[in-house]
Amino acid sequence: MKRTRLITALDTQNIDQAREWARALDGHTDAIKLGMEFTYACGLPAVAEIARDRSLFLDLKLHDIPNTVAKGLTSLAPLGASLLTVHASGGSAMLQAARAAIDEAYPEARRPCLLAVTVLTSLDQQGLHEIGIDATPREQVVRLGHMAIAVGADGLVCSAEEIAPLRDALGDKPVLVVPGIRPAGASADDQKRIMTPAQAAQAGADWIVVGRPITRAHNPAQAAAAIQDELRNA
Numbered sequence: 001m002k003r004t005r006l007i008t009a010l011d012t013q014n015i016d017q018a019r020e021w022a023r024a025l026d027g028h029t030d031a032i033k034l035g036m037e038f039t040y041a042c043g044l045p046a047v048a049e050i051a052r053d054r055s056l057f058l059d060l061k062l063h064d065i066p067n068t069v070a071k072g073l074t075s076l077a078p079l080g081a082s083l084l085t086v087h088a089s090g091g092s093a094m095l096q097a098a099r100a101a102i103d104e105a106y107p108e109a110r111r112p113c114l115l116a117v118t119v120l121t122s123l124d125q126q127g128l129h130e131i132g133i134d135a136t137p138r139e140q141v142v143r144l145g146h147m148a149i150a151v152g153a154d155g156l157v158c159s160a161e162e163i164a165p166l167r168d169a170l171g172d173k174p175v176l177v178v179p180g181i182r183p184a185g186a187s188a189d190d191q192k193r194i195m196t197p198a199q200a201a202q203a204g205a206d207w208i209v210v211g212r213p214i215t216r217a218h219n220p221a222q223a224a225a226a227i228q229d230e231l232r233n234a
């Protein structure tokens with residue numbers, strides 16, 4: 001079975017904090033994630049600094065008209081991210097434009113994985129209903145996943161609950177990146193669809209994304225190492 005790898009989300013508005021976590025986690029995490037919290041507060045040069053010599057998941061979840069998303073992705077090319085996100089609910093034309101922008105603006109050897117975010121792990125059935133979707137999270141994830149992969153996304157962001165149905169529908173090729181991960185007994189915080197690292201690994205996640213259970217720990221490196229052990233032994 002393939003190894004499930006760990007992405008640590010460095011969610012902070014403080015560059016010194018991000019530097020400290022990134023250094024402490026070198027050797028304990030397979031990639032780091034920087035998202036809108038860090039990028040809006042510290043700027044793209046700070047993203048480039050933290051990402052130097054590290055594998056970067058740049059999670060800005062673009063969601064706009066096709067032309068704007070394409071140009072946005074083109075502007076991010078110098079950062080050299082390994083993984084990038086757009087929202088699948090932006091629709092097939094937006095995803096196709098994202099695919100084309102990546103193929104055009106990024107050198108083939110360093111082309112990032114284009115990920116479509118399906119249904120946020122902070123949403124449950126009730127949350128979907130509120131935004132006018134009467135499908136279950138699982139149905140909606142599979143529907144968006146089908147569409148996104150068909151038009152050229154390399155992978156999907158989903159919760160661990162949807163890995164099995166997505167693998168049934170789409171096979172092993174799509175890269176599945178899975179947040180909403182909580183070690184047994186940890187607080188769920190604002191996440192609704194959660195599983196443990198071992199459960200996500202057993203279900204077949206390519207990557208798990210873990211933020212607060214690592215960054216809030218007294219010793220983040222130790223917390224990341226414990227999650228890596230759990231992944232290896234799953």
Ligand SMILES: O=C(O)c1cc(=O)[nH]c(=O)n1[C@@H]1O[C@H](COP(=O)(O)O)[C@@H](O)[C@H]1O
Binds near residue numbers: 119179189191210212
């Ligand atoms: O795209 C993501 O990474 C993402 C998608 C999603 O559906 N849910 C989700 O939690 N995330 C991100 O994954 C990280 C989870 O953080 P923790 O809840 O602190 O582990 C955050 O940085 C979120 O932005």
